[in-house]
Amino acid sequence: MNKKFIYTSLALALSFGAMAQQDKNAMKFSAPVNKDRAYSHLSILASDEYEGRETGKKGAWMAAEYIKKQFQSFGLVGPVKNSKDPYFQKVGLVSYDLTSSGFSINGKALQAYKDFNVPNGTVPVSGLNISANEVVFAGYGISKEGFDELNGLNLEDKVVMIFSAGDPTNPQAATAQSNDRAAMRAAMMARQKALGEIAKRKPKALLIIDLNFDKTPLWMKEAGANGRLMLKNEATAAAIQKSPAYASVTISKSTADEILKSSGTNIDALVKKITETVKPASQVVKANITIKAEKKENEVRAENVLGFLEGSDPKLKNEVLVVTGHYDHIGLVKDPNAKDKVNNGADDDGSGTTGVLLLAEAFSKAKKAGNGPKRSILFMTVCGEEKGLLGSEWYSENPVFAVENTIANLNTDMIGRIGEEYLGKPDSANYVYSIGSYKLSTDLGKLSEKVNDTYTKLKLDYKFDDPKDPQQIYYRSDHYNFAKLGIPVIFYYDGMLEQDYHQPGDEVSKINFSLLAKRAQLIYYTAWELANMPNRPVVDKKDETPPRGRN
Structure with a gap:
């Protein structure tokens, strides 16, 4: 046994003994x-x-x-x-905040926060400049036995469009009450799993259809433009050089319908079809898409x-x-x-x-x-x-x-x-x-x-x-x-x-x-x-x- 440890512990013991009296x-x-x-x-x-x-x-x-x-x-x-x-x-704190974002369909520029929202976290420091002439609609993005919406799809370097939540094979998950923590946690884990499966297929952008986008308060959408505070150190410098796996844009139902125009369908029809048949309705849609965003480093006192x-x-x-x-x-x-x-x-x-x-x-x-x-x-x-x-x-x-x-x-x-x-x-x-x-x-x-x-x-x-x-x-x-x-x-x-x-x-x-x-x-x-x-x-x-x- 280490003698130094013995002596130190003895001194501490004596100190404790003295402490018995205040x-x-x-x-x-x-x-x-x-x-x-x-x-x-x-x-x-x-x-x-x-x-x-x-x-x-x-x-x-x-x-x-x-x-x-x-x-x-x-x-x-x-x-x-x-x-x-x-x-x-x-x-030394900094944040990397969005200074601008843009989204267009077939040459028509849409309005940020009204038609779409680009979350800060999926934009690299170098910004975004994405173009595509087709969009892969993959329903709810679910890939499991008996209901595989990704089966047969080539998602690599593609723009992919999915719903933000839901599971046609489990209707109860879609109606889970927000105060049911277990149900909400299960739904969140299922969503993360679905996104993980999509990420493995290396898309370049994900369009997430939020059916409640129009009801979301403006302040909540705008808050997503601000980056989280980060220490300005070597770890951060290395982290920000790594681009996210894919860009992500939240879009409204009307924006999704605009993308779907050439396919002769719309969101309501697709939701009904998938829900009633409990079968995937994945498809490739012709549409010219551009996504742009810029970021700026801001020092924070x-x-x-x-x-x-x-x-x-x-x-x-x-x-x-x-x-x-x-x-x-x-x-x-x-x-x-x-x-x-x-x-x-x-x-x-x-x-x-x-x-x-x-x-x-x-x-x-x-x-x-x-x-x-x-x-x-x-x-x-x-x-x-x-x-x-x-x-x-x-x-x-x-x-x-x-x-x-x-x-x-x-x-x-x-x-x-x-x-x-x-x-x-x-x-x-x-x-x-x-x-x-x-x-x-x-x-x-x-x-x-x-x-x-x-x-x-x-x-x-x-x-x-x-x-x-x-x-x-x-x-x-x-x-x-x-x-x-x-x-x-x-x-x-x-x-x-x-x-x-x-x-x-x-x-x-x-x-x-x-x-x-x-x-x-x-x-x-x-x-x-x-x-x-x-x-x-x-x-x-x-x-x-x-x-x-x-x-």
Whole structure:
């Protein structure tokens, strides 16, 4: 056995033993971690004025300024070098947005959003310029035993036209209610399978007939022109050079009828024929088609906000504990007719951002009183979590403090409400989901439990540590970008995934501030121990669970 490991574990054990008696200094300086201070921060961050804090938009910039000013008022230092503002780490974000799109049939130009829509994701950065003199109609695109609409068709380098949904061999699938999740999931999987079979045949474009196209609000169609936010790094540069398997254009029923004119039929007749006979009606239709689209790269302003507290011990201050929470949310409701237009994100993740501010103030006061932590602490609120953990990924690729000196990450993402599993239970207001504490470090997991037993006595629920967790929560917040680097992590979470999740109803009025403060106290005391204990937590595990997807 490794001697270093024995000595380190012994030191940690002694530290745990000392912790059985509460640290008076830790308790004394925990005062700012309270429900009133939490309310003062969250009522601002999650107000309508901040417009839902969407990354790259005004509300997020306002939130970043607010957080920076709080860090400054506490006396934290901005640690970002070679920056106009040392509290801001500029995150290199770009989007590739459509600037124009065109579609014509037999020389007749159609109107974007009225007759057709070109989704951003199927347009390469170089743009589209497709011409064809025929279209292959393949019904619903289904290829299975007893009903093969692709049988005998040559789709390679062709323009193919199919319906957006439905299965004549299974009428119930077509009438599945939107609130029947199992049915909707099955229909989605069937559709993906059909598209996969078509992709194998290498078409150059897919025309998707949406029978409800005329009923789809304009704002929903226009939203598809904007590209998703991406980090401007080597991975993105390589990804955007890869063209999609095929171009895709959503078209209306009238546009499809225009294409079908030369064949002497129309959509209504084809739907009736296929439905009544339950036989394919695939055919090649003569029509001159042109599809064009252009894209442009747009830089997007976004910042991680960093406040640094230097440690007091000359031997330990080069080691850094990172405390994180994402300050972004999903912004304004796109529907112009919505009564409540702001997704306030009070719990997600105004509550976690508030937790970071509470800890930052508490530790700053301890330092001013001469009881600062031995190790350094980086308090960081990140952007772009809702866009794919982008802010924390950027930090992981461009760390301000060396990865090897980062001892742990404590991440707060939604700590202000009572999740579905605990509603109405006797212990409903005395729990938190603790995620990842044992994934990489036995020491960190044990430390977390000892701190909780000593100070807060919350129920630590490890449900989401299960590798078989269908929601894959472990991979869905910013701690994961630290865990990927082999840094021990704890992710604190309330489990609120149904009530108001990503909805305008996630408002300050629904936050349980006493519970938020108690959870934040657990994080504070855990941070206190990590920042002051003799040795950092040992990484003695490797998480072998592959991520199956994130939000």
